[in-house]
Amino acid sequence: MEKVLTRNIGIEDSWTLRVYRSRGGYKALEQALDTEPDALIDAVKASGLRGRGGAGFPTGVKWSFMPKQPTPERPNYLICNADESEPGTFKDRLIIEQDPHQLVEGCLVAAWAIRASKVFIYIRGEYVHGARRLEQAVAEAREANLCGRNILGKGFDCDVVVHRGAGAYICGEETALMDSLEGGRGNPRLKPPFPAQAGLYGHPTTINNVETLSCVPLIVERGAEWFASIGTDERNTGPKLYCLSGHVKRPGVYEAPIGIPLLELIEEFGGGMLRDDRPLKAVIPGGSSVPVLTAEECRDLPMDFDSLAKRGTMLGSAGVMVMDSSTDMVQVMERIAHFYAHESCGQCTPCREGTGWLEKIIRRIRSGRGSLDDLATLESAAGHMRGTTICPLADAAAMPCQSFLAKFRHEFEHYIKTGRAAVTAG
Amino acid sequence: MPTFRIDDREITCPDGWTVLQAALAEGIEIPHYCYHPGLPIAGNCRICLVEVEKFPKPAIACNTVATEGMVVHTRSDKVREWREAVMEFLLINHPLDCPICDQAGECKLQEFSYRYGAPTTRFKEEKEHGPKARQLGPHVVFDWERCIKCTRCIRFCEEVSGTGELGMFLRGVREEIGTFPGRPLDNPYSGNVVDLCPVGALTLREFRFRSRVWFLQNVPSVCPGCARGCSIDIGEFRNQVYRITPRENHAVNRWWICDTGRLWGERLSAARGARLDGPRAPGDGGDDPWATALAEAARRLGEASRTGRVAVLASPRASVEETWLLARLAKGVLGGAPVHLARHEHGEDDDLLIRADRAPNARGAQAVLEAVCGTPRSVEDLERSLAAGEIDVLFALGPGLVGPVDDEPPVVAPEAVSRAADVIVVDAFASPLSAAATILLPAAAWGETSGTYVNFAGRVQWAERALVPPVDCRPVSMLLGDLLAHLSLEPSPPSPEAVTERVAAEVPGFENIRWQDLLASDGQNMAGVRAEEHACRATGALVRMLEAERRASPASAGD
Numbered sequence: 001m002e003k004v005l006t007r008n009i010g011i012e013d014s015w016t017l018r019v020y021r022s023r024g025g026y027k028a029l030e031q032a033l034d035t036e037p038d039a040l041i042d043a044v045k046a047s048g049l050r051g052r053g054g055a056g057f058p059t060g061v062k063w064s065f066m067p068k069q070p071t072p073e074r075p076n077y078l079i080c081n082a083d084e085s086e087p088g089t090f091k092d093r094l095i096i097e098q099d100p101h102q103l104v105e106g107c108l109v110a111a112w113a114i115r116a117s118k119v120f121i122y123i124r125g126e127y128v129h130g131a132r133r134l135e136q137a138v139a140e141a142r143e144a145n146l147c148g149r150n151i152l153g154k155g156f157d158c159d160v161v162v163h164r165g166a167g168a169y170i171c172g173e174e175t176a177l178m179d180s181l182e183g184g185r186g187n188p189r190l191k192p193p194f195p196a197q198a199g200l201y202g203h204p205t206t207i208n209n210v211e212t213l214s215c216v217p218l219i220v221e222r223g224a225e226w227f228a229s230i231g232t233d234e235r236n237t238g239p240k241l242y243c244l245s246g247h248v249k250r251p252g253v254y255e256a257p258i259g260i261p262l263l264e265l266i267e268e269f270g271g272g273m274l275r276d277d278r279p280l281k282a283v284i285p286g287g288s289s290v291p292v293l294t295a296e297e298c299r300d301l302p303m304d305f306d307s308l309a310k311r312g313t314m315l316g317s318a319g320v321m322v323m324d325s326s327t328d329m330v331q332v333m334e335r336i337a338h339f340y341a342h343e344s345c346g347q348c349t350p351c352r353e354g355t356g357w358l359e360k361i362i363r364r365i366r367s368g369r370g371s372l373d374d375l376a377t378l379e380s381a382a383g384h385m386r387g388t389t390i391c392p393l394a395d396a397a398a399m400p401c402q403s404f405l406a407k408f409r410h411e412f413e414h415y416i417k418t419g420r421a422a423v424t425a426g
Numbered sequence: 427m428p429t430f431r432i433d434d435r436e437i438t439c440p441d442g443w444t445v446l447q448a449a450l451a452e453g454i455e456i457p458h459y460c461y462h463p464g465l466p467i468a469g470n471c472r473i474c475l476v477e478v479e480k481f482p483k484p485a486i487a488c489n490t491v492a493t494e495g496m497v498v499h500t501r502s503d504k505v506r507e508w509r510e511a512v513m514e515f516l517l518i519n520h521p522l523d524c525p526i527c528d529q530a531g532e533c534k535l536q537e538f539s540y541r542y543g544a545p546t547t548r549f550k551e552e553k554e555h556g557p558k559a560r561q562l563g564p565h566v567v568f569d570w571e572r573c574i575k576c577t578r579c580i581r582f583c584e585e586v587s588g589t590g591e592l593g594m595f596l597r598g599v600r601e602e603i604g605t606f607p608g609r610p611l612d613n614p615y616s617g618n619v620v621d622l623c624p625v626g627a628l629t630l631r632e633f634r635f636r637s638r639v640w641f642l643q644n645v646p647s648v649c650p651g652c653a654r655g656c657s658i659d660i661g662e663f664r665n666q667v668y669r670i671t672p673r674e675n676h677a678v679n680r681w682w683i684c685d686t687g688r689l690w691g692e693r694l695s696a697a698r699g700a701r702l703d704g705p706r707a708p709g710d711g712g713d714d715p716w717a718t719a720l721a722e723a724a725r726r727l728g729e730a731s732r733t734g735r736v737a738v739l740a741s742p743r744a745s746v747e748e749t750w751l752l753a754r755l756a757k758g759v760l761g762g763a764p765v766h767l768a769r770h771e772h773g774e775d776d777d778l779l780i781r782a783d784r785a786p787n788a789r790g791a792q793a794v795l796e797a798v799c800g801t802p803r804s805v806e807d808l809e810r811s812l813a814a815g816e817i818d819v820l821f822a823l824g825p826g827l828v829g830p831v832d833d834e835p836p837v838v839a840p841e842a843v844s845r846a847a848d849v850i851v852v853d854a855f856a857s858p859l860s861a862a863a864t865i866l867l868p869a870a871a872w873g874e875t876s877g878t879y880v881n882f883a884g885r886v887q888w889a890e891r892a893l894v895p896p897v898d899c900r901p902v903s904m905l906l907g908d909l910l911a912h913l914s915l916e917p918s919p920p921s922p923e924a925v926t927e928r929v930a931a932e933v934p935g936f937e938n939i940r941w942q943d944l945l946a947s948d949g950q951n952m953a954g955v956r957a958e959e960h961a962c963r964a965t966g967a968l969v970r971m972l973e974a975e976r977r978a979s980p981a982s983a984g985d
């Protein structure tokens with residue numbers, strides 16, 4: 001397939017305005033500013049674009065919740081979520097570092113569509129290089145009157161602010177991100193109100209992922225129909241970035257039409273399993289938060305929102321983590337549990353207490369001091385974390401645990417019975 | 427006004443109310459920790475999860491607005507399971523210090539665990555440990571292990587006291603309540619966080635480890651600290667005030683009191699040395715110093731009333747009943763001697779509770795005096811008459827009736843007082859006035875008598891006696907009654923309650939007041955007064971406005 005999202009990557013100085021423009025950059029913005037905002041929203045709806053940040057919410061629908069007549073006292077805001085902290089996920093980074101103008105242009109088009117007067121790009125603190133690239137890109141754009149006052153002489157005022165986070169996974173959750181952006185502690189907020197009613201500084205806000213926004217200029221330029229023609233069906237459309245990691249020969253970020261079969265992704269892009277004597281054992285297809293798949297379940301599996309949902313997991317952030325037969329699944333689960341225990345903001349009782357409890361039980365099992373009733377406790381504690389909290393982090397911690405237990409129970413039992421892992425890494 | 431169902435009950439509630447508010451108003455218990463009616467909603471404890479038909483997930487009752495036709499289950503098997511799960515999560519790392527925890531006996535964790543929790547634990551790990559006694563400020567001590575992270579304390583400092591000293595630090599299970607460098611929890615209302623804390627994580631330094639709460643007798647009373655007259659409970663045990671806590675009263679103080687009021691008991695016990703004990707009169711007290719002192723006082727008052735060179739000083743710290751008896755004395759016995767009303771104003775009103783007027787009954791005293799012997803005169807007036815040598819006998823209710831006054835300026839200039847030949851003082855704690863007394867009649871202090879107080883806004887409240895006065899001190903009403911009887915005008919009233927009935931019959935504004943109704947209630951307004959308007963500032967006005975706004979806006983989707 002023709003590369004579109006990553007068309008500029010690999011070209012010398014791809015991150016500069018000069019190169020971006022020489023390759024047709026910012027034409028979409030010019031075109032968009034001549035289009036009615038609502039027509040743009042309709043186009044994005046028609047394109048079938050769904051959020052690339054994790055939940056897969058239809059982007060055009062999300063935009064349509066925004067007030068149509070913002071006032072200077074109650075402006076609309078756009079936030080670009082560049083916090084990218086989900087384990088196994090590193091696709092936004094590629095765009096941010098190598099093609100920042102694509103993102104800036106996407107932000108500005110989206111801002112026009114939702115009538116936002118300011119864009120905040122919230123980038124994770126560890127992306128120092130990326131933040132510099134973004135800041136540089138925004139400065140270049142401002143210099144070229146692509147951002148700021150009276151953009152391209154078309155009467156649209158909109159500035160872009162790059163803000164660096166301070167290293168908390170939870171600040172990728174949209175409302176925690178807003179708290180953090182406002183200068184507070186990043187705690188997810190109760191909903192309602194939803195961000196489109198009262199978001200950043202209490203004003204109507206739309207928040208989108210980096211990749212989501214980067215798709216927008218493509219839709220403007222090439223048309224919704226073109227976008228919708230890529231993918232599995234009308235609910236799963238467009239080009240997609242996949243983060244391939246783990247036991248493959250060539251880990252990396254790969255662009256493919258949404259719905260590419262998982263095994264094809266591993267074989268064609270990843271160059272196959274790392275070692276030929278170690279066959280595929282399991283895949284976490286969408287970042288550490290989603291249920292794991294067994295090798296068997298990976299067969300004939302289109303990597304799109306609905307196909308993965310049907311198989312009981314999620315596309316999530318498209319962080320595809322491939323594990324071969326040498327993988328100790330209990331160890332993997334311990335690492336995942338540790339991550340969520342460490343990153344829980346701590347507000348909600350089930351999450352604050354549950355994430356730590358899961359980790360402690362699994363660690364005890366791995367140390368050879370587990371018993372079979374621990375597995376029932378794990379299952380029930382994880383179950384009680386589902387749907388009972390303010391934000392989905394508790395679910396994100398519970399879902400892998402439930403799936404690991406269901407699918408690799410024998411490995412847990414092996415630890416309990418023998419005090420050792422069921423596999424030995426050779 | 428949506429009509430909806432909770433379990434088998436049909437309920438109608440005001441628009442915008444949450445399921446929890448409506449349930450509580452109907453007497454349906456839904457357990458909750460982080461929700462408090464005086465604080466903005468946090469929705470973090472998750473114990474109030476209920477099942478709402480057609481909702482995809484469990485819903486927290488505290489943040490679910492009741493809508494027409496909604497069907498809510500609070501006792502279904504699912505809800506039971508969710509609650510039991512949240513209880514389990516709350517307890518896995520909880521130290522269960524109950525045997526040494528001050529909260530035991532009034533602990534929501536104990537109560538809900540008993541009612542909704544599982545009897546055994548599945549937790550086999552080492553519990554998280556942390557600091558057990560971190561001083562957050564002069565009065566509040568924090569126990570990390572007991573804290574359930576409900577953030578009530580933080581929200582109080584943000585929204586009610588407006589001081590924002592507390593914050594949440596760290597994350598996840600290591601989260602902790604703390605203060606910012608160099609900014610301890612030190613504001614005039616800091617003690618309220620102790621009441622708000624649903625567990626024993628925040629304790630009052632002054633009450634820690636002093637008594638099990640079930641030993642305390644909670645006597646309904648009125649705080650004497652200022653003209654707000656907050657409704658309080660005096661926690662009494664063995665004739666000592668162990669603690670003072672606010673009694674919810676929406677016409678006066680809502681759920682709060684200030685630290686001065688909360689620590690009034692400590693103030694009283696610290697000032698034991700300043701307590702006036704034993705009557706004092708010229709000459710030999712004989713076998714019965716009280717009889718001698720009273721007879722002497724009566725004799726001198728009787729003489730002075732014939733010359734007309736007598737003045738009376740009333741106190742806004744005396745109760746309505748005490749003031750009424752004083753007024754009777756001035757009018758009936760002393761031939762209409764001028765009555766002056768002391769004032770105790772220091773500083774300014776704040777915007778929550780504290781009033782510049784540091785006396786609990788200025789408005790009541792004013793009303794009673796006006797009705798019985800005309801508008802009271804000022805203390806400056808008294809000082810002028812004294813300085814002019816017009817007064818031989820000064821009969822005064824002193825400034826120390828409710829507590830020590832060593833931090834206050836003298837209520838009457840001592841030079842002026844020294845011009846009177848006789849100074850008869852009724853008081854409980856020493857002051858320059860009692861020091862100048864030629865006859866001293868030591869009185870029962872606040873807390874040791876019952877009586878009525880009228881706050882600055884006209885709210886009439888009853889304070890019930892909590893303590894027995896020291897042997898040599900007598901309740902002011904008894905003492906004034908005896909004097910009246912001595913001067914053979916009328917029989918001594920049998921009790922303050924009997925006086926309250928006379929006041930109701932004779933003083934305008936008190937027509938509808940019955941002490942029986944006042945007892946342990948939130949009081950009553952003086953006729954013609956709408957005290958609700960003066961109730962303390964509603965909490966976190968901005969937050970509530972935003973909350974109302976978000977309730978009003980239609981719930982739209984997002985992700």
Ligand SMILES: Cc1cc2nc3c(=O)[nH]c(=O)nc-3n(C[C@H](O)[C@H](O)[C@H](O)COP(=O)(O)O)c2cc1C
Pocket residue numbers: 050051052053054055056057059081082083084085086169170171172173174175207208209210212213391392393396985
């Ligand atoms: C714990 C947590 C962490 C998240 N982290 C990120 C993140 O790092 N980047 C991101 O784009 N979305 C993240 N999300 C999803 C966002 O809340 C939000 O759904 C997303 O930014 C919306 O953008 P989209 O509609 O374009 O997908 C996270 C969600 C949760 C619950």
Ligand code: SF4
Pocket residue numbers: 170187188343344345346347348349351352389390391392393394
């Ligand atoms: S679910 Fe966890 S991370 Fe999310 S708000 Fe609750 S405690 Fe915080």
Ligand code: SF4
Pocket residue numbers: 520521522523524525527528529530531533534535536572625626627
């Ligand atoms: S807070 Fe409650 S449950 Fe915890 S130790 Fe104290 S009394 Fe016991």
Ligand code: SF4
Pocket residue numbers: 572573574575576577578579580603619622623624625627628
């Ligand atoms: S100290 Fe008490 S009030 Fe404060 S968060 Fe902890 S449990 Fe809640």
